[in-house]
Amino acid sequence: MIEAEAIRLFKCLADKSRLQILKNLVQEDMYAERLAERLGLTAATISFHMKKLEDAGAVTSYKDQYYTMYSLRQEIFMTNIIDIIKEESDEAREQKQREEAYRKKVLMSFFEYGRLKSIPAQRKKERICLEEIAKSFEADRVYEEKEVNEIIERFHADFCTIRRDMISEGIMEREGMRYSKSK
Amino acid sequence: MKDFIEYIDSSMEDLQKEEQELIAADRKDESNLVRIRSNIFGIARTLYEVTAKKESPENVTDAYLEKTDKLAGNWELSLQMAEEHDDIEKKVIEEVKLCTIQEINQKLREVGYDRSGSNQIIQVSCR
Numbered sequence: 001m002i003e004a005e006a007i008r009l010f011k012c013l014a015d016k017s018r019l020q021i022l023k024n025l026v027q028e029d030m031y032a033e034r035l036a037e038r039l040g041l042t043a044a045t046i047s048f049h050m051k052k053l054e055d056a057g058a059v060t061s062y063k064d065q066y067y068t069m070y071s072l073r074q075e076i077f078m079t080n081i082i083d084i085i086k087e088e089s090d091e092a093r094e095q096k097q098r099e100e101a102y103r104k105k106v107l108m109s110f111f112e113y114g115r116l117k118s119i120p121a122q123r124k125k126e127r128i129c130l131e132e133i134a135k136s137f138e139a140d141r142v143y144e145e146k147e148v149n150e151i152i153e154r155f156h157a158d159f160c161t162i163r164r165d166m167i168s169e170g171i172m173e174r175e176g177m178r179y180s181k182s183k
Numbered sequence: 184m185k186d187f188i189e190y191i192d193s194s195m196e197d198l199q200k201e202e203q204e205l206i207a208a209d210r211k212d213e214s215n216l217v218r219i220r221s222n223i224f225g226i227a228r229t230l231y232e233v234t235a236k237k238e239s240p241e242n243v244t245d246a247y248l249e250k251t252d253k254l255a256g257n258w259e260l261s262l263q264m265a266e267e268h269d270d271i272e273k274k275v276i277e278e279v280k281l282c283t284i285q286e287i288n289q290k291l292r293e294v295g296y297d298r299s300g301s302n303q304i305i306q307v308s309c310r
Contacts, residue, residue, distance in 0.1 A: 051271040
């Protein structure tokens with residue numbers, strides 16, 4: 001288990017209700033409504049906790065007839081804490097992880113369900129958003145301006161600003177009215 | 184509508200207490216949901232007071248309910264989006280907001296007013 005995964009798991013476990021859920025799941029697999037009944041919480045609150053536990057890799061789910069059943073990922077809890085502590089930290093990898101975490105945070109703030117909510121004022125953040133939009137363009141393909149606008153419009157109505165900024169940031173290249181993704 | 188304001192204040196007090204208890208019990212995420220409920224009570228109080236200053240006494244409730252309908256409309260949209268994208272965290276939060284405003288407005292009707300046609304807030308299952 002890498003450091004980031006361990007931190008995510010420990011953070012997730014630092015909650016009494018989630019520990020209670022795991023205590024129930026260690027006995028047998030259960031569905032949300034049953035857990036809700038046992039713990040005196042609403043099914044919605046249980047779903048909320050289950051999402052966090054699943055994201056942290058602590059539980060997994062599967063369909064059983066009409067129910068979504070949850071089960072404990074035993075192998076995660078077999079990991080020795082001492083092994084996690086002993087694992088050497090790789091500075092380059094950590095740096096990359098920090099960058100990736102920052103990138104994720106920016107994308108989460110500015111994107112909602114795949115649409116750009118607003119164009120970031122800060123250049124560094126805008127670049128991250130532009131790079132995300134650029135993922136919709138194929139490498140080694142030449143696009144007409146109309147096509148570029150249509151693709152960008154899926155993310156934000158102001159395709160002119162975004163298209164222009166992609167050029168000035170060197171993310172896209174323009175030759176006349178034809179565009180391609182920078183290599 | 185002194186009763187209504189008193190109801191909001193006492194509910195907020197109870198919720199703040201519940202929030203602190205949940206924090207003390209290491210149930211931070213649930214305490215956040217309770218804080219959201221408390222904030223909705225705060226919003227309702229502010230909206231009601233602002234409306235009461237602007238409107239004549241007989242129009243206050245109507246005008247207030249109109250404002251909360253509009254607010255809840257935005258939350259309904261967010262809830263629909265969250266459901267479409269299977270965003271469970273957001274879905275739970277939007278449901279809590281909608282349930283809370285339903286509960287508050289229901290109380291307003293109980294303490295002395297029943298608007299014909301009632302408000303149009305989507306009925307979310309609140310437990």
